[in-house]
Amino acid sequence: MNNFVFQxxxxxxxxxxxxxxLATEIPAxxxxxxxxxxxxxxxxxxxxxxxxxxxxxxxxxxxxIEPNPTVETLxxxxxxxxxxxxxxLLAVGGGSVxxxxxxxxxxxxxxxxxxxxxxxxERTGELVPVASVMTMPATGSEMNSGAVISNKATAEKFAYYxxxxxxxxxxxxxxxxxxxxxxxxxxxxxxxxxxxxxxxxTGESPLMDRWAEGxxxxxxxxxxxxxxxxxxxxxxxxxxxCATMALNxxxxxxxxxxxxxxxxxxxxxxxxxxxHGQSLAIVMPATMTVLQAQKHDKILQYGERVWNVMSGxxxxxxxxxxxxxxxxxxxxxLATRLGEVxxxxxxxxxxxxxxxxRKVAFGEAGNVNGTVARAILEAAL
Amino acid sequence: MNNFVFQxxxxxxxxxxxxxxLATEIPAxxxxxxxxxxxxxxxxxxxxxxxxxxxxxxxxxxxxIEPNPTVETLxxxxxxxxxxxxxxLLAVGGGSVxxxxxxxxxxxxxxxxxxxxxxxxERTGELVPVASVMTMPATGSEMNSGAVISNKATAEKFAYYxxxxxxxxxxxxxxxxxxxxxxxxxxxxxxxxxxxxxxxxTGESPLMDRWAEGxxxxxxxxxxxxxxxxxxxxxxxxxxxCATMALNxxxxxxxxxxxxxxxxxxxxxxxxxxxHGQSLAIVMPATMTVLQAQKHDKILQYGERVWNVMSGxxxxxxxxxxxxxxxxxxxxxLATRLGEVxxxxxxxxxxxxxxxxRKVAFGEAGNVNGTVARAILEAAL
Numbered sequence: 056m057n058n059f060v061f062q063x064x065x066x067x068x069x070x071x072x073x074x075x076x077l078a079t080e081i082p083a084x085x086x087x088x089x090x091x092x093x094x095x096x097x098x099x100x101x102x103x104x105x106x107x108x109x110x111x112x113x114x115x116x117x118x119x120i121e122p123n124p125t126v127e128t129l130x131x132x133x134x135x136x137x138x139x140x141x142x143x144l145l146a147v148g149g150g151s152v153x154x155x156x157x158x159x160x161x162x163x164x165x166x167x168x169x170x171x172x173x174x175x176x177e178r179t180g181e182l183v184p185v186a187s188v189m190t191m192p193a194t195g196s197e198m199n200s201g202a203v204i205s206n207k208a209t210a211e212k213f214a215y216y217x218x219x220x221x222x223x224x225x226x227x228x229x230x231x232x233x234x235x236x237x238x239x240x241x242x243x244x245x246x247x248x249x250x251x252x253x254x255x256x257t258g259e260s261p262l263m264d265r266w267a268e269g270x271x272x273x274x275x276x277x278x279x280x281x282x283x284x285x286x287x288x289x290x291x292x293x294x295x296x297c298a299t300m301a302l303n304x305x306x307x308x309x310x311x312x313x314x315x316x317x318x319x320x321x322x323x324x325x326x327x328x329x330x331h332g333q334s335l336a337i338v339m340p341a342t343m344t345v346l347q348a349q350k351h352d353k354i355l356q357y358g359e360r361v362w363n364v365m366s367g368x369x370x371x372x373x374x375x376x377x378x379x380x381x382x383x384x385x386x387x388x389l390a391t392r393l394g395e396v397x398x399x400x401x402x403x404x405x406x407x408x409x410x411x412x413r414k415v416a417f418g419e420a421g422n423v424n425g426t427v428a429r430a431i432l433e434a435a436l
Numbered sequence: 437m438n439n440f441v442f443q444x445x446x447x448x449x450x451x452x453x454x455x456x457x458l459a460t461e462i463p464a465x466x467x468x469x470x471x472x473x474x475x476x477x478x479x480x481x482x483x484x485x486x487x488x489x490x491x492x493x494x495x496x497x498x499x500x501i502e503p504n505p506t507v508e509t510l511x512x513x514x515x516x517x518x519x520x521x522x523x524x525l526l527a528v529g530g531g532s533v534x535x536x537x538x539x540x541x542x543x544x545x546x547x548x549x550x551x552x553x554x555x556x557x558e559r560t561g562e563l564v565p566v567a568s569v570m571t572m573p574a575t576g577s578e579m580n581s582g583a584v585i586s587n588k589a590t591a592e593k594f595a596y597y598x599x600x601x602x603x604x605x606x607x608x609x610x611x612x613x614x615x616x617x618x619x620x621x622x623x624x625x626x627x628x629x630x631x632x633x634x635x636x637x638t639g640e641s642p643l644m645d646r647w648a649e650g651x652x653x654x655x656x657x658x659x660x661x662x663x664x665x666x667x668x669x670x671x672x673x674x675x676x677x678c679a680t681m682a683l684n685x686x687x688x689x690x691x692x693x694x695x696x697x698x699x700x701x702x703x704x705x706x707x708x709x710x711x712h713g714q715s716l717a718i719v720m721p722a723t724m725t726v727l728q729a730q731k732h733d734k735i736l737q738y739g740e741r742v743w744n745v746m747s748g749x750x751x752x753x754x755x756x757x758x759x760x761x762x763x764x765x766x767x768x769x770l771a772t773r774l775g776e777v778x779x780x781x782x783x784x785x786x787x788x789x790x791x792x793x794r795k796v797a798f799g800e801a802g803n804v805n806g807t808v809a810r811a812i813l814e815a816a817l
Contacts (some may be wrong), residue, residue, distance in 0.1 A: 056451075056670065056673045056674070056679070057449060057451070058451025058452060058454065059448075059450050059451065060447065060448065060449050060450070061447070061448040061450070062445070062446070062448065063444070063445075064443070064444075064445040065443070066441065066442070066443040067440075067441065067442040067443065067689075068441050069439060069440050069441070069442070069689065069690065070437075070438070070439025070440065070690070071439060072439075073439065114574055147563040161720055207538075218607065258670075260652045260673075260674065260680055261653075261657060261658070262654045262677055262681065263648070263650065264648060264672055265646075265647075265650025265651075265654055266646075266647055266650050268646070269643060269644075269646025269647050269649075269650050270643065271644075272646055273642045273643045273646055276642055277642070282734070289437065289639075292437045292641075292690075293437070293641065293642055293643055296437070296641065296643055296689065296690070297643055300643065305686060308448075308450065308677065309450065309451070309673075315443075
């Protein structure tokens with residue numbers, strides 16, 4: 056096992072009726088900016104619960120942080136927050152709203168433009184505290200320090216690291232009104248977050264392996280139940296818990312990580328607006344196919360423990376395990392091939408060019424450069 | 437799943453050579469009291485590493501916190517700390533040293549006697565920050581807010597809750613010199629910590645079940661390797677990680693907990709000085725036997741997933757699973773029967789009397805009173 060440092064100070068407040076706790080979790084003397092996405096929260100009762108809980112607090116609202124939050128939108132929020140001199144940020148929404156709010160947190164105390172901070176994270180200084188009411192389980196942003204920010208002008212999408220939310224409120228009942236496609240994407244995102252931290256080398260940590268497999272097994276178990284009935288509290292609560300536990304560092308202690316599927320997926324989103332979880336469902340099986348020699352032993356372990364793939368020679372089990380993974384994403388109702396979302400050679404060439412131009416190489420072996428990214432995308436055709 | 441609040445802010449610094457990080461983790465302007473147990477740390481090189489790392493810091497040393505730390509000893513540390521006006525505590529040792537230091541942390545800022553705080557925890561006020569260099573994996577104290585404090589005068593042993601360590605340094609290499617018996621007790625303690633949070637009701641959280649089973653499976657896997665060679669970094673690092681993850685709240689989100697085995701075990705320690713992990717190895721199989729009707733479904737799940745007990749009718753599988761659990765403790769070299777540690781009816785009667793006198797009842801169903809505690813102890817004869 057590799058040496059590691061782990062710390063995750065976020066307070067997780069989980070369960071039915073917990074939005075009311077906003078009343079006491081935010082100090083009364085703070086000037087709050089509440090950030091939202093679209094208007095759906097006004098239809099499903101979340102907005103009403105937030106307003107009720109914040110009675111007695113001073114706050115302004117900023118609406119309109121979009122999926123794959125753009126710096127163009129976030130600049131407007133920063134301007135409002137500076138003008139109103141806010142000193143606490145409450146993100147109410149999904150991972151995109153929270154991600155965007157993490158950049159606002161830094162930009163509120165920064166003189167220059169917000170995109171500078173994404174390109175030069177070392178310029179990040181003081182941060183305005185952030186908390187969240189998470190309404191869409193997927194990104195894990197509610198319990199980590201990461202964010203992903205897009206730039207519409209340049210069609211770029213980059214990771215940015217800020218601080219952990221002070222607290223995050225997770226009430227599974229607020230997930231009942233999420234559209235089916237978004238739930239499917241959230242389940243795929245959760246599943247791939249785990250694979251990025253797991254499908255690397257064997258023998259680094261048997262405990263971390265078990266915990267990663269535990270999330271995967273649980274997602275596989277609950278996904279069909281959720282497809283049947285997305286208002287079942289029990290299964291939606293497990294989905295919400297899995298999404299948070301998949302990317303809060305709990306399964307990443309001392310083990311290698313990959314993330315090449317995410318890096319390629321981000322390009323598909325940046326270039327074509329493909330929903331994040333959908334992009335991962337397309338790229339992940341192809342990553343496994345192209346890197347099957349390198350990930351050989353771990354794919355076999357994953358196949359055995361998560362998919363019960365026990366029979367046949369090693370090659371047959373590898374193939375079967377990759378098929379099972381793709382079939383799982385299809386069972387969620389997602390596309391798993393580039394052709395299904397009308398993406399072809401032009402985009403492959405552009406992503407290869409971008410990786411080469413940026414001189415980046417991802418994956419646990421640091422070998423997923425432009426050439427390998429092309430091979431993965433071709434395998435996903 | 438039950439509603440829950442989770443927060444664990446401890447910074448975990450894990451791996452070879454990490455004791456040197458003390459130099460930068462503790463602010464230079466603090467007046468530190470370093471607390472130790474016996475002198476073994478002067479033989480295994482830990483003391484030397486700590487002294488080297490603290491060069492440039494101001495500190496006093498307090499030696500002699502014993503296994504099952506007594507308030508009698510801790511009072512002396514509090515007196516020294518008050519006299520020296522320390523404002524940072526660094527515990528270097530096992531769970532007992534750290535547990536004792538957590539009480540010192542509160543007592544340093546309290547006017548009255550330290551035992552008051554154990555009996556009346558609501559009197560706890562300001563706390564002096566605590567950090568640790570953990571040298572004996574077992575209690576999980578390095579990443580939780582709990583402590584267990586003994587009173588020699590009254591032969592009592594009670595839980596006390598303070599704050600989480602600011603950071604804990606875990607270098608698996610420092611475990612190589614732990615005596616075999618202490619390693620066996622540490623593995624048993626880790627195993628039973630998980631069972632206390634798992635062997636209750638089924639169907640509360642499939643994810644938490646998987647994570648609990650993951651720790652159990654890992655401990656079962658590594659225990660024989662450690663018995664063969666306790667200087668194997670890989671296995672000792674997993675042991676250390678399992679001990680911490682078994683009692684830091686990560687497997688306890690939204691699920692019922694038991695703890696009756698611990699409460700009965702504490703009495704065996706308080707009355708006869710039985711090492712904590714050893715006491716649990718005696719009580720746990722008996723708890724399973726007596727409460728097998730109540731814990732029926734969960735014992736079957738545990739048997740299937742951890743011990744591969746799949747054949748036979750339900751009753752046969754229950755019996756087999758309890759046998760496997762007892763055999764595991766015996767494979768560590770521990771006693772599993774009261775007779776082996778020369779405890780009999782007198783002690784059973786005293787523990788029954790104490791539970792009745794205190795009007796306590798433990799376990800996930802709140803039904804382990806004096807009468808049930810007697811039944812459990814009789815099953816352990």
